[in-house]
Amino acid sequence: MEIIEDTVDFSLYENRDEWHKIKSASSWANAVAERLSNPEAFFGTAMPWSKMDGFRLRSGEVTIWAGINGHGKSMVLSQIMLHQMEQSQRVVIASMEMTPVKTIERMLKQSAQSEHPAIEYVKIFSDWSNNKFWIYDHLGMVDPKRMIAVIRYSVERFKCQHFVIDSLMKCGMSPEDYAGQKAFINELTGIALDTGVHIHLVAHARKSEKETDRIDKFSIKGTSEITDQVDNVVLVSRNKKKEMDRNGQFEDDPDAFLTVAKQRHGDWEGTIGLWYHKPSCSYLSIKGHL
Numbered sequence: 065m066e067i068i069e070d071t072v073d074f075s076l077y078e079n080r081d082e083w084h085k086i087k088s089a090s091s092w093a094n095a096v097a098e099r100l101s102n103p104e105a106f107f108g109t110a111m112p113w114s115k116m117d118g119f120r121l122r123s124g125e126v127t128i129w130a131g132i133n134g135h136g137k138s139m140v141l142s143q144i145m146l147h148q149m150e151q152s153q154r155v156v157i158a159s160m161e162m163t164p165v166k167t168i169e170r171m172l173k174q175s176a177q178s179e180h181p182a183i184e185y186v187k188i189f190s191d192w193s194n195n196k197f198w199i200y201d202h203l204g205m206v207d208p209k210r211m212i213a214v215i216r217y218s219v220e221r222f223k224c225q226h227f228v229i230d231s232l233m234k235c236g237m238s239p240e241d242y243a244g245q246k247a248f249i250n251e252l253t254g255i256a257l258d259t260g261v262h263i264h265l266v267a268h269a270r271k272s273e274k275e276t277d278r279i280d281k282f283s284i285k286g287t288s289e290i291t292d293q294v295d296n297v298v299l300v301s302r303n304k305k306k307e308m309d310r311n312g313q314f315e316d317d318p319d320a321f322l323t324v325a326k327q328r329h330g331d332w333e334g335t336i337g338l339w340y341h342k343p344s345c346s347y348l349s350i351k352g353h354l
Contacts (some may be wrong), residue, residue: 065127066126067140073285077100084144085160089110089172089180091188092214093281103335103346106125107120107122107149108120108121108137108150108232108262109121109148109153110151111144111147112143112144112146112147112347113336113338113347113349114349115207115243115336115349116322116324116336118186118324118330118332118334119296119298119324119327119330119332120330120332121144121148121226121262122260122262122329123194123260123261123262123263124256124257124259124260124262124289124297125256125263125294125295125316125328125329126249126253126256126262126263126264126265126293126294126295126296127262127263127264127294127295127296127297127298128229128267128284128290128296128297128298129141129265129266129267129271129298129300130266130267130268130279130281130283130284130295130297130299130300131268131269131300131301132268132269132270132271132301133297134302135300135301135302135320136231136300136302136320136340136347137156137230137231137300138142138159138162138266139170139345139347140160140244140300140320140322140347141228141230141264141266142157142167142170142171142174142299142345143256143345143346144159144210145171145197145226145228145264146171146174146175148225148226149193149196149197153197153225154195154197154222154224154225154226155196155197155198155227155228156197156199156200156224156226156227156228156230157197157198157199157230158198158199158200158202158209158211158214158227158230159199159200159228159230159232160203160204160205160206160226160230160232160234161186161203161204161230161231162203162230163203163339164199164201167235168199169239169353170345172185172189172191172280173343173345173346174184174344175189175348175354176189176344177341177344177346178343178344179342179343179344185272186239188217191307198218198222200214200218201312205234205236206234206235206236206321207236208235208237208244208247208248208251209234210250211229211235211251212248212251212255215227215252215255215263216255216259218261219255219259219261221268224261224315225260225261225262225271226261226262226264227261227263227292228264228266229263229264229265229266230266231249231265231266231267231268232245232265232267232268232290233267233268233285233287234268235248239285239286242286242287242289243285245287245290246287246289246293247288248294249265249289249290249294249316250292250293252265253293253294253295256295265294267284267285267286267290268284268285269283269284269285269299270283270284276304276305276308278301278321278323279299280299281299281303281325281326283295284300291325291326294326295326295327295329296324296326296327296328296330297324297325297326298323298324298353299321299322299323300320300321300322300323301320301321301323302319302320303319303321303337304315304319305317306319308320316351317337318337318338318339318349318351319339319340319347320337320338320339320340321336321337321338322335322336322338323337336349339351339352
């Protein structure tokens with residue numbers, strides 16, 4: 065017989081919430097074997113451009129999409145979400161800067177690859193996107209706790225696999241509120257891991273001294289822990305040198321660049337060039353090729 069002394073610190077054992085997470089390493093043997101035999105299943109869904117195949121959108125991750133205001137972050141992300149739906153993924157967009165009608169109109173043009181889709185195509189797109197696409201109908205600032213609740217609701221109610229927050233500056237925190245930003249990003253990474261949803265967060269970048277300078281992940285406004293905590297950082301930038309060129313020197317250069325500046329669970333980081341097709345609001349891998 066052994067006496068359990070009252071001097072033991074029993075408070076260490078009161079919270080059992082995390083106990084179930086401690087498992088034998090052998091519990092993941094089947095998952096490891098499946099990953100080795102079928103790695104594509106773990107690499108996530110593809111991007112719209114084959115030359116960016118080294119970057120995949122995996123479940124349970126958070127991606128920052130950053131760029132200077134007006135450089136096309138939301139436009140690019142709309143095209144990417146359309147491509148996710150084409151891969152039978154379920155998408156929720158919370159755009160606090162654009163009305164649902166405008167959001168749908170832009171995606172409709174991207175889908176139809178036309179500036180003026182036929183009226184009949186509206187119903188075709190609506191029927192096709194039903195049970196794949198939802199929009200959080202809110203403009204302006206939203207409390208961070210409310211945004212967290214909307215994500216959890218979307219995952220539980222609609223089995224959402226991709227959730228877009230456009231943008232961080234609309235989530236009720238000032239650029240100087242580093243503690244609030246850190247706590248919010250920590251909540252987002254926790255939800256992604258718990259539920260498997262991929263969260264896409266639009267963030268703004270500071271302008272460089274010259275408009276033609278390219279940004280990097282250190283250009284993102286707010287605390288540096290934004291990029292530290294997330295899984296992926298993708299930078300969106302327009303080719304301002306080409307736009308300002310009056311001699312045709314950069315005529316054949318891309319109109320925009322996407323730079324994967326961080327990919328925690330992937331091997332590829334780098335930059336691709338894209339050409340903008342204004343009528344369809346789309347970015348193309350090859351100039352003039354829809």
